[in-house]
Amino acid sequence: MDVCVCTPQEWDTIRSQRADALDASLESLGAQPVPPVFHTTAAPDPSPFGIQNDSDSERDPDDIPIFGEQLHAPSQSPTDTLRNITRSVRLNVNGVPRDRSTWKTLRDFVDERTIEDVLDTIESDRNALDDILARTSDYPESLSNTIAAIEGSVPAENTLPSMQDIFQAQGIASTDMASHLESLAAHFEQMSTALEHHEAGETFVHEDLHDWGTTWAEMNRDTEELPAILSEMEERLVSIDAAQWVPVLSQSRELSNVNRHSTKLVATKRTAQQNLDAHRRILDDLDELGEIMSEMLERQQAVEDEAREHVALLHHHIVTIEDLQHRFTSYQYAYSKLLLELARRRQYRDASDRIVNGMIAQLNAMTEGTFSSPQSQASTHEPEHGQYLPEDVCLFVQNAPTRWNVVPHNQELEVLPEIDSDLLDDARLRVGTGVAALGASQSL
Incomplete structure (x- = not known):
């Protein structure tokens, strides 16, 4: 991204816009609840996505951790989460807590202290720019006062006699x-x-x-x-x-x-001499002012160069705010996609359960209806046809029919939380509008 070449006032306007966008993202995160089943585990993870912290050597220095640190080490057993989710589900009625006032929101998982530190750093650097510009801020007034004093010392125009x-x-x-x-x-x-x-x-x-x-x-x-x-x-x-x-x-x-004419001539000569002396002093003052202005221009140029470098640093802070806003937008979008993915997987699980249960019921019906037991088969077939067949012919008819039992892979059942329909509707709406929001945040 190109470095922003702008005045401090223009930078303040841009920062205000980006800060407002960041506040709007945080407010939106605070308005989206998170079911307790997502985070009430034996090994609580402050992030609903289970984000693992990178090591210091792998972490990008510009990557600001927006989620809080984990309070406890994660459990070693991958089934602990499953067991705790099962216990958590039992605390709810149909998977929905009775009261949402105790629910957390997406904003509760954001480390706002880090954001405040970032904003404080930005404000401190902005004040440092004011201090840099203040070094020469009095130059215009000082020059104006000096020039006004020199203009005031110019002798008044007198009409000399002919x-x-x-x-x-x-x-x-x-x-x-x-x-x-x-x-x-x-x-x-x-x-x-x-x-x-x-x-x-x-x-x-x-x-x-x-x-x-x-x-x-x-x-x-x-x-x-x-x-x-x-x-x-x-x-x-x-x-x-x-x-x-x-x-x-x-x-x-x-x-x-x-002689009045001689007096006029003498007075005119005296006035002209005084004016000449005054103009010589003014020329000396102007020469001195020229030297002072040269020094002021050098200092002003040095201040402008330093301020330009500082503005580049401030622009980097603008990029940081934009990155935070984009990450929060992506965070909310990903969470909404997570809810929809859980709903899709729940639909898949329910459909699979119906298919498997229907298959088992059909197999049981076929087995129990036609070939309910070997005794019934033998009692049906032997009286009617057994007398015509040798005893050692087709002994398989005496075997019991096969019974089927459908079980999940590795004997593990997928446990999914119940998600309220209004949360899913809100997630669908946010996903629909989130694509445009992500594009806008990336374009910043």
Whole structure:
């Protein structure tokens, strides 16, 4: 039989089916009574078939003894069983005990302790398979937890600001500041020129100022707008690197006015560096996890190989259960055939008795009716015919006729127990259905 390649769950299903079939066979054995005359002998044999135990050297190691051991040694005389059967028959009325409640069944002759030991061994081996599989049963959960932890350590996705937008904004701010600086430079140049003329003692008239390309009103206006221009330049400065422009405009300006774009760049760089460090750690964790998974795969393969060998052993136990079920089915079938054979032999014996008794009765009738005695023969034949015959002619007529006595071979009569008709009917039914049952059990 091929080795079953199946999962433990599938094996459990098969074992349950075979165990149910075995229980059904045992229940059927328990429902079939055995007449006491079959086993109430001076040398009781637990098996109704008189099975002899093989020696240890001849017994198959896989052959499980399903019948109990003999309690006493069998008698040496082959006629002891016959004499005890005769005594047992006398205890019954027409061969049938009055009460069947004390009868044994076919199951009583089965050594159920051995069956329980076999089933306990199977259960122990099944638990051993669970222990083997338990060595790596926590691997999936452990891997899932580790992978989940690594996934949890992955930095959240952050939307980084566009570098082009930052640089473009800084360029616009720089252009505006350059324009303002040029205007301031021109204004300061005009003011410086006017100051130089004033210090030289020159008197300015309206026409002179007009010749300089500006008017006092324009200079006053520029002077009035100077704070606004400086304020706007300070705002522009915020959008440019403070480290470059603060010393130019004012040495006393606090460095807390950090360029917001520069701050964004610094923060982005810091975040990117942190993410890079985190990804490096994750890569290290993944490398370590890869090594661990390689070791786990090797252990898992070793466990699978050992489990496969153990499943083959468990399949052998399934074959053992199937063999027990087949043997019990054959046991019941053979017992039913035994009952029918005893009934057939009883019919043969009764028919033989009738034939022999009829023959003896006919011979006796022929002997006693026609030639009842030598005296009657002589008295009949002599008066009528004897006077015409010489005395020495045919003296055989004076001999007595032969009498026949039919006896069994070796003077031994066959003694058969009375079997109830309902037991015979049940045996015929079981034999009729037993052929299919035997075929099914063999096909397992």
